[in-house]
Amino acid sequence: MKSIYILLVLFIFFTGCVIKITKQPVNITPITPVSAIKPVEEIKVEPVVIANVQPLDMNTTRAEAGKEIYNAKCGRCHELKNEQDFTVEEWKPIIERMALKAGLDSAGKANITLYINNHAKKE
Numbered sequence: 001m002k003s004i005y006i007l008l009v010l011f012i013f014f015t016g017c018v019i020k021i022t023k024q025p026v027n028i029t030p031i032t033p034v035s036a037i038k039p040v041e042e043i044k045v046e047p048v049v050i051a052n053v054q055p056l057d058m059n060t061t062r063a064e065a066g067k068e069i070y071n072a073k074c075g076r077c078h079e080l081k082n083e084q085d086f087t088v089e090e091w092k093p094i095i096e097r098m099a100l101k102a103g104l105d106s107a108g109k110a111n112i113t114l115y116i117n118n119h120a121k122k123e
């Protein structure tokens with residue numbers, strides 16, 4: 001009689017295990033076929049207007065900075081000279097000399113040169 005109980009317990013134990021294993025839910029997400037994927041609604045991108053940006057913007061800004069330095073520093077010891085008194089070539093050694101007098105750094109000198117080159121006497 002006892003052995004029947006033991007067999008019964010063992011039976012329940014094993015079938016319990018088996019049932020547990022077989023009843024485990026297997027969640028396989030069905031793969032959506034490519035043809036069934038709806039295309040994402042077309043995104044409309046407004047064209048960015050960059051027409052106002054000039055290619056010489058950087059040099060223009062630097063020349064403007066040069067003009068400010070010119071007005072601020074080049075009239076301290078003498079009258080502010082007229083840019084058109086000299087050609088670009090004539091200005092070169094003068095700027096070298098005067099940059100030292102005015103205590104300009106290389107960037108300031110470069111900016112003044114850009115400004116002068118735009119306004120110097122035409123050759």
Ligand code: HEC
Pocket residue numbers: 070073074075076077078081094095097098099101102103112
């Ligand atoms: C520290 C005073 C001083 C400053 C600042 C100064 N100058 Fe002069 N500048 C002089 C003197 C002095 C002379 C005359 C002697 C000479 O030519 O070196 C002169 C002469 C000149 C001349 C005539 C040169 C020629 O050959 O006829 C020009 C142009 C001139 N300066 C431009 C400038 C400019 C541009 C700046 C700014 C970057 C400047 N100066 C800043 C003192 C100065």
